[in-house]
Amino acid sequence: MLIRVPKGTQDILPEDISKWYYIEDIIKEILNKYGYKEIRTPFFEYTDLFVRGIGESTDIVTKEMFTFPDRKGRSLTLRPEGTAPVVRAYLENSMGRISKVIKLFYIGPMFRCEKPQAGRFRQFNQFGIEIIGTKSPAADAEVIITALDVYKKLGLKNLEILINSVGCKKCRFDYIQKLKKYLKDKKELLCSDCKMRYEKNPLRVFDCKKDGCQKIIEKAPLITENLCQECESHFAQVKSYLDDQKIVFHEDPRLVRGFDYYTKTAFEIISGELGAQNAIAGGGRYDDLVEELGGKPTPAVGFAAGIERMIIAIDQQKVKWPEEKGLDIFVAKVDEKNKDSAFKLLQKIRNAGLSADMDYSEGSLKSQMRIANKLRVRYTVIVGEEELSKNMVILRNMQTKEQKEIKIDNIINEL
């Protein structure tokens, strides 16, 4: 049996790598335009960072982390998300001293030990941004706008923006009490999952797809109707900034995200091109996380976006990827006797800054021409006995099929 890639992982093959370069370039271009600086954190962290950051009772922490001990028995975890590590790095490097507000972005692999399905992998790539140090609702709006700008540049359509406010510590606590009170006498009618949710995280009952639970939750009090004044005003301002930018969004009072650290704004961008896993980006405000991880109280907001899902959506839309450009030059030898001259010429061309290659195996000229064709080179330089004796080679234009003899010394100028 051949060894395969681990479940939920995949190879990105040379034929697909240009898609990744293309997307990564656009992401970096847009994020730089908005003033974000890249940060690269390790692929693994001490487990406690995620337990404290994401929340002990969340699905990610309870059943989806790749956790392993190092040789001294300390528990490490492959990062399942990017925000907690960025906040850790922010604190560890005292980045708050550089400026009051700091804008960071990351791009790279995340790991979650889930059962794979369409658009869900165990190792997947995200890019994300974090604005740390401001509670301004403009920052919330900017984060959403930034994501949309990336998608726009990539030609992604059929996107929907869902937005909600989950309140702050105070009003959410009050609201959960209220919700529990509402659900209390109806508890027996809930499905078994929701009974559990009632205890652990009653907000999640809103997410339940079962008709019975939906009926019960339909008339439940909504978080958006129970926000404190500050949260309500913040939410209103975020929406107003989005309206100013003519961004169409849907308020979804049932939107609850899977990380405990969110406060106030929570949002998701979903794509109609995806399967059941249709979220292409998700994020929100996390005003308490920095403090929970040992820093001074520092408000922050950000999002994470899935790159594989972007690729799937782009493929689905049949948006054309930019064409991969071939090599400039292929050097072909008529006979094995000419291989040394051909190799010297090849290096001369490369040293002049052009991309070039040759075939080192003992193929016929015909087979070399086929290779040149497949590489989609602009010119093929043919090195043959007859011409070499005159210090010349043949230069063939692969598009026009025109070819001429040129002096070897002039080759760089000719190209």
Next chain:
RNA sequence: GUGGGCGUAGCUCAGACUGGUUAGAGCCCUGGAUUGUGGCUCCAGAGGUCGGGGGUUCAAAUCCCCUCGCUCACCCCA
């Protein structure tokens, strides 16, 4: 973790219901068609433990059981 679908050549698939000679096609790959020249066409060739194991049978890709893998969905999320 729980379900459904599917595993035949590198890729996309036929053959399976109605077991029966060397398991097929297209694409891809290699070589050739005036031996110093590509893309098109034509010709030839390479490539398969029919996912794996066991069973039924004179005979299994085909029927039965087990197992592994992939995939989609639930859950949750990017």
